[in-house]
Structures are given as structure tokens and as C-alpha cells.
Amino acid sequence: MDERTYTADVEPGTTVTVAGWAHEIRDLGGIAFLIVRDTTGQIQVKFEKDEMDDELVETGTDVTRESVVQVSGKAEEEPRAPTGVEVVPEEVEVIAEADPELPLDPSGKVDSDLSTRLDNRTLDTRKPEVQAVFEIRSAVLGAVREQFRELKCTEITTPKIVATGTEGGTELFPITYFGEEAFMNQSPQLFKQLCAGGGFERVFEIGPIFRAEEHNTPRHLNEATSIDFEGAFCGADEAMDVAEEIIIAAYEAVDSQCSDELEALGIADEFTVPESGFPRLTYEEAIEKVNATGELDDVLVWGDDLSTEAERALGEVVGEHYFITEWPSEIKPFYIMDESDDISTGFDMMHPSMELVSGGQREHRYEQLVEGFRQQGLDPEEFDYYTKMFKYGMPPHAGFGMGAERLLMTMLDLDNIREAVLFPRDRQRLSP
Template sequence: RDADATEINTPKIVATGTEGGTELFPITYFGEEAFMNQSPQLFKQLIAGSNLERVFEIGPIFRAEEHNTPRHLNEATSIDFEGAFCDHHEAMDVCESIVTAAYEAVEENCQDQLEALGIADSFEAPETPFPRLSYEEAIERINATGELDAQLVWGDDLPTEGEKALGDDVGGHYFITDWPSEIKPFYIMDNDDDAELSTGFDMMHPRMELVSGGQREHREEQLIEGFEQQGLDPEAFEYYTEMFKYGMPPHAGWGLGAERLLMTMLDLSNIREAVLFPRDRQRLSP
């Protein structure tokens, strides 16, 4: 409500993947190939370009990743926000306020449940503002911990061990900003001052990543270049790119994993404890 956002619902059966690649569950749709949607990303951008401007959605996403870890699911719940005339800094502000509000609501309304879990005395909302570290500073701090066998270099994604070492060093929720453009999706806008840097950000709990977001590329020519650089066919995404021909406002947003938020909030050891009927590589029933 404070963000003045309108709730939307977007399709979960789609013709193309949000980010391409092999992390898609294919299905047969009246004789044609379709996919379970990885994210509402492209749809929420189109709606943010309409007169609604600020939108949010809470709904399922599907990732055909062959992970088998305590923090990955193949069907998860994503809390998404997208805002027109927002930059990545304002998107981070909204993200921080939503996470903090979730903690405060649980603290205020769920004391009986916290008592049952034995964490009522230790439960508290995170301190704000969350620190904002650049990607470069993040890898420098990880390397300084000496916890990794090999030093990270520019362009590396952060391994699980690196995230843990940095989380221990920071000691609370934080953002990682200014990621290299080459390792962020095609729809993330590059920094105006340095094309090697993107406006992408991640919001982290000391244990793991919770949020991925950034300012979106709203200029058609640069957006098409991003598709081609990542080996994607722009014509397959014409339903998405067509609106950009007529002009899109600058916009930014993010997606937050609801189960990961709950897992870290309640200090659960396995994300499956936060789901009634989890879906992973081994579990399709019940």
C-alpha cells in the first residue's frame, strides 16, 4: 500500500522463457510446445508501462534446475514488484521496506507461533538501512576472509561459500550492487557511466540471496542488442518488444523468493520446511 502498487496476475503458461536457457519445464499446449513460466518479469514490465505504473504479484514460478540443495525448489513462490519512473536505487528502497514490514508483521501478529517454534525471544526485524556493497567491494571482502580455495576475480558469480563468508562478515541483510553487465539478464540496464557495470542488484540475507532486481532497459535498440548478446531470438519475444517501439518509461523492480524469506526469517535448516507440498527433483507426489 505504501508503495502505491496494484496487484496483478500474469500467465504461468507461456510461449517463451523469461531468460531463455534450459531451465524451463516444457508442456504440450493444444499440440504446440509451451513452457511453465520462470518469472512474471516480462509481463510485469509491460503492465508497468501502462497507466498502472506500479504493480506487484505474489505467485508461483517454475525452474527446471537440477539442484538438490537445502535452499532450492523447482516450484516456488515469487513476490514481485515493478515500478515505472523508478530507478534501481528506489527499487532497493521498496524492497528493503517490504522485507522489514514482513518481519514486523510476524513479530506483531504471530507471537504464539514464534513461541511454538522456540524463537520468540530471539526474533527481531532486521536493522535498516541495509548496507549497499558494490560487486567489486563484495569480491574484495570475500577474498579478504581467506575462506575460499581460490581468489575470486571480476566476472565470477559468487559461490555459496563466498556468500556465506560475506554474510558472516556483514552480519545482517545487505545489497550487492553494480554487477558486471555480462552476468546479468538481457533486460537489466547498463550503467550510463560505465557499460561494463549493470544496474542489477541482489538483496542478501547472511545465509543466502533473497532478491534479484535492477533497473530495466527501456530503450528498444539497446534491448534488442541485449537479446542478441545472450543468444536469444528477439522475434520470439515480439509480444514483449513491440510495446518498446512506442516508448516505455524508465522502470525498475525485483523478485523476492517467499520460501527463502520464510526460511531465513524462522532460521529453518531446509527450505522444504517452509512449503506444504514441496516440488524438487525427487518429489512430484503428493
């Protein structure tokens, strides 16, 4: 289809060939219209029955919705057409005929539940508002990569099949690897630390992570996309600065590049780029603010994690992206460095509705790192490939992991995180 013209580029007075999907057929008696849709929009094809070959008219008007068609003809100005131009066909070819019984309506006139949409994702993504989410996702990931490169980071790719889990044996998907037990990786955490200490200094990765959590909520997935950063000679404060820059860069890209997509989602008017200088609350300040709301049945005490309800209550108080710092050591992973006996360098970055980022400065001293394993009931020998490298000059380093789907969900105010994934994986869904 070298001579194909996209529908948005059709100009009056030209001869064109357009190709796409049969979006709608309108038969008004002596005249009929076929609306052809492609990735750039829609165009009207006009059939004047008395003036055209019967076979041509029949081919163009009997086609089933969502069939793939190619139309060649003259483009004419027509103010009443949706785009101000229409095609008078000279040739119509049905390239791939669609079954007349569609499992959902891609025009959006008839709603479908999320399960039906995900079962038939190829049809679902033909809707402009669904396609808009993934065009925005593409823009976000592109902006994130660009911003990391601005920050002098090297993009890396780490293994997704591993011998041990990032955080031990819980929440792991086991697989058989040439007769041995292996696991799908929960996080690139240990490998990105090794790369930061391997001379690259600043690294990032955007890739899949796998967690065998049995959650079945609108905000959890078992396969997700993680945006990860690790920087040598970097502390928790600097890692938080990087996380903030990444968030703002993502929003700025959507604001500048995705106006049509925001319109399709109906959120163009309220979409705003976060201002820099996200508030930084200590963990102690955070639980005090949550308790002060009176929204929880039980008062939070030192050492409690923040529940979904607590996150939402605190988010309503803060009202913008923010950080929670100085978490208790006992509820942060073994690789997080401590500031004192009971306070860690760990931090979370929050959207008002949920957690987006977890990070901190890492323990770079060999003896303290090994002791951290023991304190959390892990066997350091199982992680020898990782710990032994800390004997050979590991610099101080810090970083974070950010959930790409959660970023999209909060940015676009989606009801369910699965709407930000083309083919989600959860407890019930392994296909398509």
C-alpha cells in the same frame, strides 16, 4: 457444527460442544482423560468410569489417536488440567476414525525424517511447530500485500503458461499446449514490465514460478513463490528501497502478530526486526571482502558469480541484510540496464546466509534491449510480443523478484526450504 466452541474459548460453568482430533488418551484405571485438539489448542475431557455410562466411556477412551471427535458436556474448572478447565462429557461422537498405525507421530514425541513428514503432510501439519511456520507464512504474505498497497502498487496476475522463457530456453519445463510446445513460466518478469509500462506504473505479484534446475539442495525448489515488484519512473535505488521496506514489513508483522507461533518454534527470544538502512556494497567491494576472509579455495575475480560458500563468508562479515550493487553486465540478464560498458544497474539483496532478491533497473530503450538479446545468444523475434511494446513509449522502470520461501527460511532459521512449503516440488517429489 454451528454450536461448536473452540477449545481456547471454553469457560467453566458453560455447556459446550468441542470438535477436533483425539490427541492423546490417558487411562488411569478408575478415571481416564481424552485430550481433544483443535486449531486453537487442546482441552481435557474427563471420564469417571464408575459414574458414567459404559458405552460413553468406551467410545471416548477406545478411540484411536488422530480420530476426529465431537464432545458435548459441561465445562468445569480444574487447576490440574493443562488449560485450567476440563469437559465432563454427556455425549461423544467419533466422526472419522483414524487408522491405529500412523505413519508419523503428530504429538512430536517420536521424530520423523523430513521425507516421511512430506509424504504425510496432512499429519505433519497437525504439529504446533509445523503449523506455526504456515501461520507465519500467511502473516508474512498478508503484510507484504499490505505494504505494497501502502506504496500505491496494483496487484496483478500474469500467465504461468508461456510461449518463451523469461531468460531463454534453459531451465524450462516444457508442456504440450493444444499441440504446440509451451513452457511453465520462470518468472513474471517480462509481463510485469509490460504492465508497469501499460499505465499502472507500480505493480506487484505474489505467485508461483517454475525452474527446471537440477539442484537438489536444502535451498532450491522447482516450484517456488515469487514476490515481484515493478515500478515505472523508478531506478535501481528506489527499487532497493521498496525491497527493504517489504522485508521490514514482513518481520514487523510476525513480531506483532505471531508471538505464539514464535514460541512454538522456540525462537521468540532471538527474533528481531531488521533495522532500516541495509548496507549497500558494490560488487567489487563484495568480492574484495570475500577474498579478505580467506575462506575460499580460489580467489574471486571480476566477472565471477558468488558461490554458496562466498555468500556465507560475506554474510558473516556483514552480519545483517545487505545489498550488492553494480554487478558486471555479463552475468546479469538481457533486460537489466547498464550503467556503463561493463557495469549494470543490477542488484541482489542478501540475508547473511543466502540471496533473497534479484533486481535492477530495466532497459527501456528498444534498440538497446534488442541488442541485449543478441549479446546473450537469444533471438529477439521469439520475444516480439514483449519487445514491440518498447516502441510505443516505455518509461524507465525498475523492480525485483524475492523468494518467499527463502524469506521464511532465513527469518525462521529453518534447516531446509521445503519446511516453508506445504507440498514442495523438487527433483524427487511430485506427490503429494
